[in-house]
Amino acid sequence: MTTDLAVRFEAVQDRIRTAERRFQRPPGAVRLLAVSKTQPVAAIAALAAAGQSAFGENYVQEALDKMAELAALALEWHFIGPLQTNKTRSVAEHFAWVHSVDRLKIAQRLSAQRPSALPPLNVCLQVNLDRETTKHGLDEDAVGAVAAQVAALPRLRLRGLMAIPAPTADFVAQRRAFARLRLRQEQLIAAGLALDTLSMGMSDDLEAAVAEGATVVRVGTALFGPRR
Numbered sequence: 001m002t003t004d005l006a007v008r009f010e011a012v013q014d015r016i017r018t019a020e021r022r023f024q025r026p027p028g029a030v031r032l033l034a035v036s037k038t039q040p041v042a043a044i045a046a047l048a049a050a051g052q053s054a055f056g057e058n059y060v061q062e063a064l065d066k067m068a069e070l071a072a073l074a075l076e077w078h079f080i081g082p083l084q085t086n087k088t089r090s091v092a093e094h095f096a097w098v099h100s101v102d103r104l105k106i107a108q109r110l111s112a113q114r115p116s117a118l119p120p121l122n123v124c125l126q127v128n129l130d131r132e133t134t135k136h137g138l139d140e141d142a143v144g145a146v147a148a149q150v151a152a153l154p155r156l157r158l159r160g161l162m163a164i165p166a167p168t169a170d171f172v173a174q175r176r177a178f179a180r181l182r183l184r185q186e187q188l189i190a191a192g193l194a195l196d197t198l199s200m201g202m203s204d205d206l207e208a209a210v211a212e213g214a215t216v217v218r219v220g221t222a223l224f225g226p227r228r
């Protein structure tokens, strides 16, 4: 592995462990999802050799090409990008997780298309916390009803919620947004859903996400360097 990649991998792991300690999270409570979109397979293979097993991709065809090249490695692939109905079959057949389910129809297709030889597909519902700045994700008001319906689909396992808050450099504002996602999750759990995953936090705001209960942080740039 290049020295740069090794140094960044070490630094990101250190940021996560430091945030766990600082915000009284149990050691190892936060998992690192390495967001490898646009990054070369050599970098993925190098991180895999250093012990990283979970990788996140946004573009279906790019991900399928990488999976084929890296088939010899036991990697866990997470789909985290916007998902169109015409791509659900490839995702249902090749990924272990989808973080970006934002409507019932997508969930129904993923469930119907998940091969019976594979375990249920792990999914998170993407929640839109900033209706003005983005159109991706479920409106907060809709999350409860959709979650109940998704949880009932036979070939999916609803694991929790995901969000990408509007970027801000203000730590307090970062925490406030992530806290809203955590509260939504707590409401769903109180309503009887068995959820264990909060997918939130990226290169620039992972500490705030860890403070508010993230169980998975999705990190690209801080790990791989700038995207091409």
Ligand SMILES: *Cc1c(COP(=O)(O)O)cnc(C)c1O
Pocket (backbone or CB within 6 Å): 035, 037, 058, 080, 081, 164, 202, 203, 204, 218, 219, 220, 221, 222
């Ligand atoms: C690209 C991407 C990331 C990683 O973002 P960085 O700022 O590079 O860490 C995380 N989550 C999603 C959904 C992404 O599309």
